[in-house]
Amino acid sequence: MMNLLWLIPTFPLAGFLILCATEGKLPKVVTACIGAGSVGLSAIAATLVGWEFVTSDSTSYSQVLWTWMVVGDFNVSISLYLDYLALVMVGVITGVGFLIHLYATGYMWDEEGYSRFFAYMNLFVFAMLLLVLGDSLLLLFLGWEGVGLCSYLLIGFFHTDPANGYAARKAFVVTRVGDTALILGLFLLFREVGTLDIQQSLDGARDIWPDGSVMNTAIALLLLGGAIGKSAQVPLQTWLPDAMAGPTPVSALIHAATMVTAGVYLIARMQDLYLLSETATLCVAVVGLVTLFIASFTALVQSDIKRVLAFSTMSQIGYMFFALGVGAWSAAIFHLMTHAFFKALLFLASGSVILALHHEQDMHKMGGLWRKLPIPFWSMLIGSAALAALPFTSGFVSKDAILLTAAHSETLGMTFWSIAVAAAFMTSLYTVRMMYLTFFGETKTEPHDKSKANMWLPLLVLSVLSIGGGWLGFTVLGTLFGDKGVPFELHLKELVAIATMCVPLLGVLVGYLLFATNVFDRRKISDSAPGKAVGRFWFVGWGFDKIYDSLIVNPFRWLARVNKSDAVDYLYRFTTLVARIFHNLLTVSQNGRLRWYALTMFSGLLFVLIVVALI
Amino acid sequence: MNTQATLMASLPYIVLAGGLLVVMLGICIRRTHFVAWSLTMVTLIATLASHLLGYEALGEGITVTMLIHIDGVSYLFNALFVLAAICTAVIAYQYVDEKLRFREEFYLLLLAATFGSLTLPAATHFVSLLLGLEIVSISLYAMVAYPEKVRGPLEAGLKYMILSVASTSSILFGMALIYAASGSMEFAQLTPVSGSAEGDVFYLLGHVFFWSGIAFKLSLVPFHIWTPDVYQGAPSIVTGFIATVSKGGVFVVVMRYVMESDVFSSEAIAQAIFLIAAISMIVGNLLALQQRNLKRLLAYSSIAHMGYLIIALFLVATQPSIGFETAIVYLAGYFVMTLAAFGVITVISQGSDSELASIDDIQGLLWRRPIPAATLVVSALSLAGIPLTMGFIAKFYLFAAGIEGEMWTLVGLLVLGSAIGIFYYLRIIFAMTAKPEGELDSVERGSWTGISAVAVLGVATLALGIYPTPLVDFVQTLVRVSGF
């Protein structure tokens, strides 16, 4: 049974190939079946394999498919590796992935390039599965780049709009920067440890650097660079908001549930490297913290509903990084899972809303929809609750796990904790704002709900998961990292625990007062000069884009403009010019006058005479 | 001295002289172009054949009086010159028939010139040098200016004549001084009478005059300036003859001169020649750079080529065998490609009252006149020294010689010169590939004698380029036999 592992990624690949080969000539229904079905099949395969794995007492299973390349002592094979971590990821990818595909069959129905869409989506799932199942870092990198490619393709799916194209390229290039760091990390790792096989290299690292070293830290940091790029963490986060240009299911699958969490997976996967290096872990934590802080503030002032979700995604992933940094490995992965549930839910629900409003994404043009769009409303409500980590939601469980472990971690625990909690407050604040602007207040646009079963079913399932998903945590994830990492019971420091629990509620309350009632007039704050300035600053995502444009993009463009006709070429043009000049000068001497010719001859004779005389 | 052997050895001269008389008498008896032409051809072919007869008697080489030393190398050059003359005659027939009024004497001059050129490779004495040189030159003055009613040839002839005579007298003067200094006119004994300061001065001065004149005949910078005008003015076929036989002859005799009397032991002279060669390589190519008239262009390129050839001359002074081998192979190649080029111009000019030598005239020639055009392509590539052609082998020899003699400067300049050269040779080719206005049908006009002769030259260029071994071995053996 376990040897069916290879089937899991194969199904989506097959789907992709079929859809490509048929060039979209298939009827839409068939396309939908293939597109969603392939993922469904691999989900089934995943469950079978997973069940086998869980029931068996083995902690890991690896399957070698074929030798990729052997050059001297560099030897990589294409092989899959399954352990609990991978299993969770596979579960999320295939499960949530399937639901989103299902949803997309309805969402994309009226769009151009229906089958192209599903081809891309299947390819993405395939690449993502390789990423998490890859036994060697090179195979992981293959998946890593593959998902990047699909993200590029899907962001720019509506390619006739240049803006989308720009967003897509931005996403690809920015992540490419991270990837470069990652690949350099691989080079360094290979040079130091001599292999790119994940398990071997981890063992090797433990043997070579029993108590850490600069090299180890360097590798860890380089890998972190890759993770930052993929997971849209500061300072490489700028691509994610623009990535919302893609169709909403894409945002749900790639930019919320799976791809953006690849960074988290990478770090978790290479855990031992980080355990060996204080600095590296600290960096991870700081990166996460900064991101989640910045993002949550930015989310507060966005007007585009998807951008709000994008920034919230950023901040949630910030939480995960933070968790990894403070050693809450299991919690991080746990939050990854729950976040996949509720964020997918939120995106899909907002997608329904957007669809109902004819692709209107501006929240200020929404409002009062809660009665008109019940299913989206309720599912969105649940999702928001989970996002805001209100009690008894999955989000609550995972986030508390993180915060509490943070509080317990010895190094600067409380500082970290307080910042994180503040961010948690902000989270619930902007969640409330989002909910209010979208569903309450007076109606600004008339919705046309055209959600069919294949669209509300996923919402339903995901809602259930967002609530109940939390309880999965204790069953599965407890054993996730075995002895490593922090064991998973919460011995509460009462005060901390209570604060952690209450802050979100407080946020909700404040949010309610701010947005729903006129207890204090928020206009006054936002219209006041400092308020405006801060608002604008937050709105543009703390001005990272501007900095990058003026520091890198525009200079490069300028250089490209000025040197279109290769400066080096002037070197050669110049030489030819010189030759021409000499040619013209010499030609003057050929004036056809015999006596002048005679003169040159005799002067030539004189010249020879002088030469001979001189020597 | 074995008279019989001597006679056998000098058979080519005898045959050619006899033929010359026969043709002359023939003309006196009856003026018929074709007869005169065929007599000429017979004579030339007989001369060529007589070399084979004479070769047995040759052995190490035979000295006929003090003036002439006949050996394998001189035979080799003779054969080369005669072959060139044959090509000239073949290609010339149509031209003479079409353009000239007094047709028959043309061949007389041709034969005379050839005869003169035959004496040069064997000359070991100032007198034979002078006679050979002048027989060639004087016949050429007439040949250049031969066509009537056209201004170009006359102008060219006058310029060539006056300047050439001036250079001759400079050579003479040089000889006289050298003679005064050394008391002999045999190449082998030209070392100045020892212990007299003036002697050395006269010797050097004499060489200054001598080499200046020679440089003129080889059209080396700064004595090159007559070349383009004469090349352009003269009928292409005559130009071809000047470019090959007269220059070749002069070069051979100079080589022998350098070998027998080691003038280059005198640093000053060697330096002067070196300088002249160096300048010629560059200036010649630069002058040709944007030249639009094919004949002028070839004139300039010939300046450069003669410059390259000086490398061989220097090698002759130190290692005669390699030097001669190089020179022979190079000249052989140069002959073939140059004759081909001028032959093509003659062939394509048939039927038009002016010569089609401008680069505009050959636009799209490759599609209008495939065979001559293809030949011109080959010879241009060959002149540029691109592989597959004889020109490459020749250039390769020069590289080898230069590196063997460790003349790095000259080799470097050779590279530079060839680099510039490629540019204008390619322009010729490009012009011919250019798409002509309105698809012209590619049908060959004109005389098949000319076209086939040209084609043969083109094929020869390729054949020798691809498989030069026979030529190379032949040359090598002959040079060995001649005991250099």
Place this chain on the structure above:
Amino acid sequence: MMDATGGIPLEHVIWFAITLFLIGVVGILIRRNVIFILLSLELMMNAAAVVFIAAGAFHDQADGQVMFMFILALAAAEVAVALGLVVQLSRRFKTLDIDAASEMTG
């Protein structure tokens, strides 16, 4: 080399010849009439001839005189051709001015 040939030292003769030669050169350079140019050419040749004779005498060999003969013959032949060209010149350009015949340039 002071031992005289008929009392005149060789180098004197040579300097004299060089002067002759130069006169010829100057003649070519300054005269535009073809006939005079031909004269100058003759002058140059004869300069050489003089040296030959003197040198021959100096080395007491006949070679010098022999060479002189050759030079005479040579000069004659050249003049023969040259005059033919001159005639053509006067026919076609209607002048003896050599600068008239300067149509080919570049």
Place this chain on the structure above:
Amino acid sequence: MNVALLIGLLLTAGLVAWSSERFHKSLPNWVALVSFLIATIWIVFVWLNGPSEGGTYADQSYEWIPRFGISLTLRVDGLSLMLIGLTTLLGAVAVVSSWTETQTRQGFFQFNILWVMAGVVGVFSAFDLFLFFFFWEVMLIPMYFLIAIWGHEDKAYASMKFFLFTQISGLLMLVAIVALVWVHYDIHGIITFDYDTLLETELDSSVARLLMLGFFIAFITKLPSVPVHTWLPDAHTQAPTAGSVILAGILLKTGAYGLIRFVITLFPEASQEFWVYGMGLGVISILYGGYMAYSQSDFKRLVAYSSIAHMGFVLVGVYSFNELGIQGAIVTMIAHGFSTAALFMMAGALQERLHTREMSKMGGLWVRAPRMGAVTMFFVIASVGMPGLGNFIGEFLVLLGAFQKNVLLTVLAALGIVVAAVYGLSLMQRSFQGTPNPDVPEMKDFAFREMSVMVVLMVGLVWVGIYPQHVLGMTDAILPLLGVVP
């Protein structure tokens, strides 16, 4: 295998094609295509049969010019065989790609293509330095004709530039070759151009450095590397499609081949101590090429500059002097052959349909020709270095190898990956994506003919990408001979 026969086949095929024109207009195409296919199949068989115990697939030698110890020594080892296979395959590709493009003088056109290829095969199999140089120059002339006769608006300039650059650098190499031979002659007293014999020549370092430079310049001019690259964009832009395909696919590889086969083997020490310049030039080429590619607005020009960047990787790989680097360089050669050839075909197809290469006159073509869009996307992605496709393997191995040699240069070279993404995607954006350009006429999408070729190339790239062992296995045997693996 009989290489001489293969070369002969191509040469005669050329003549046949030329003369067959008069019977039917498209007959030359068929002749060329068939002969290339035959050659390719032949190569495949030879490959399957495996090498002789000497590790060579062919080894012939005939007297040529004994005077200088020059002989027709043709030998094929793994590296050569692979490149020859690439040559014949891309030959077929080139023929198909220009099936309808050239309307005039088909016969002469195919003649030139076949003769270029013959010359290239010779270059890849010549083991006599004179012979090598001979072929090296011979392949230029037909190429020159291809550009000069069937080129686009500015063909005179482009063809001239192409010829001058390669010729002049070639002359330097000739001098170096002859000098090397003469040094050998001074020591051992025999003149010979035989590769194996000259390997034994013991040179003192200063001489070796000079001679090495002679070869090096010739080869990096062909590669091409900055600063001697400027002929390439012009030549590529002006050449007809087949010409560009051959240029990019094959002729550039001869430069890389020369570096591997001659420079680092004939002058090991000199090259070893030259590594920093070699690698540095490579890195500069990568970055500058990418940067220039981005600044172009001409489809073909952009691709041309991109191949400068890719060849930079080859240079880096070769001069990292370890198995990884050189294997990477070789894989890059193959992969780049596929991907760039395809992109140039695309450019040609676009020019055939739109009569322009200016991307400002394109835009949104995907809507009109989805197949072309998808195909272009694939190859752009490939040349951007997407894992799973050939180019990635090459570049990864190159960088991995270079990293062992020098970290800083590797980091710089790795930046090239980012730049590649920038120009690659902008190419895609400006030509196929974005708002459909109203001025673009109705264009027909790829038909079976073009699609079949593209599929072949795609399969090739994927094959190299997921199972490069075939390529690597061909060459790892000869690496010890190259003296890079201790």
